[in-house]
Amino acid sequence: MExxxxxxxxxxxxxxxxxxxxxxxxxxxxxxAGPAGVASGAVxxxxxxxxxxxxxxxxxxxxxxxxxxxxxxxxxxxxxxxxDASTCKPIAGAAVDIWxxxxxxxxxxxxxxxxxxxxxxxxxxxxANGLARFRTVYPGWYQGRTVxxxxxxxxxxxxxxxxxxxxxxxxxxxxxxxxxxxxxxRRTTRNANDFVFAQGGRRSLLSVHKSGTxxxxxxxxxxxx
Ligand code: FE
Numbered sequence: 001m002e003x004x005x006x007x008x009x010x011x012x013x014x015x016x017x018x019x020x021x022x023x024x025x026x027x028x029x030x031x032x033a034g035p036a037g038v039a040s041g042a043v044x045x046x047x048x049x050x051x052x053x054x055x056x057x058x059x060x061x062x063x064x065x066x067x068x069x070x071x072x073x074x075x076x077x078x079x080x081x082x083x084d085a086s087t088c089k090p091i092a093g094a095a096v097d098i099w100x101x102x103x104x105x106x107x108x109x110x111x112x113x114x115x116x117x118x119x120x121x122x123x124x125x126x127x128a129n130g131l132a133r134f135r136t137v138y139p140g141w142y143q144g145r146t147v148x149x150x151x152x153x154x155x156x157x158x159x160x161x162x163x164x165x166x167x168x169x170x171x172x173x174x175x176x177x178x179x180x181x182x183x184x185x186r187r188t189t190r191n192a193n194d195f196v197f198a199q200g201g202r203r204s205l206l207s208v209h210k211s212g213t214x215x216x217x218x219x220x221x222x223x224x225x
C-alpha cells in the first residue's frame with residue numbers, strides 16, 4: 001500500500017511538469033477529471049491521452065502473452081497497468097489489446113505481412129493489480145512514424161482507451177544497432193518530428209529497463225470508464 005502511494009506521488013510530480021508544457025490538451029471533462037482536475041487537486045490520477053488507432057488495427061485477436069509468432073527481434077516484455085483515472089484504483093479484468101510493426105517495420109495483415117493476421121498482435125486481461133503482461137520484440141520503424149506500439153483497452157465490452165506507447169529516441173538508437181534492425185536504412189522519423197507523438201506522446205513514453213539481453217517496458221494508463 002505504501003509503495004503504491006509513493007509511486008503515485010512520484011508519477012504525479014513528473015506529470016505536473018509535463019502538464020505545464022501541454023497547453024493544447026483539452027481532455028478535462030465536466031466532472032473535473034483530466035489535467036485540469038489534477039491541477040485543481042480534485043483528482044489524483046490522469047487520463048492517458050487518446051491517440052489515433054491508425055489504419056492497421058485488426059479486431060478480435062488472440063488472448064496470448066507471447067505475440068511474436070516466433071519472429072525475430074530484441075525481446076521486449078511489457079507491463080501495462082490500467083487504472084481508473086478518477087480514483088487511481090487498478091481495473092481488474094480489462095482487456096488490453098496491442099499491435100505493432102515487427103522488427104522490419106511490417107504489420108501482420110498488411111503489405112509484406114499480409115500472409116499472417118496475427119504476428120505482433122494480442123490481448124491480455126489485467127490481473128487484480130490492473131496489470132497486463134506481454135512478451136514481444138522491440139518494434140521496427142515504418143515510413144513516416146516514430147517507433148510505437150498501439151493499444152486499446154476494453155472494459156466490459158467497451159473501448160475505454162485507444163492510444164500509442166513510445167520509447168525514448170536514445171533507446172531506439174541503441175536497439176537499432178542490433179540485428180535485424182541494423183540491416184535496414186536509418187529511420188526517417190523520431191519522436192520529435194512525429195505528428196502523432198506531438199499530441200501528448202510524452203505522457204505515453206514507456207519506462208524501460210534492461211534485463212539481460214531483453215528490455216522491460218512499463219507504463220500505467222489512466223482510463224475513464
Ligand atoms: Fe502504427
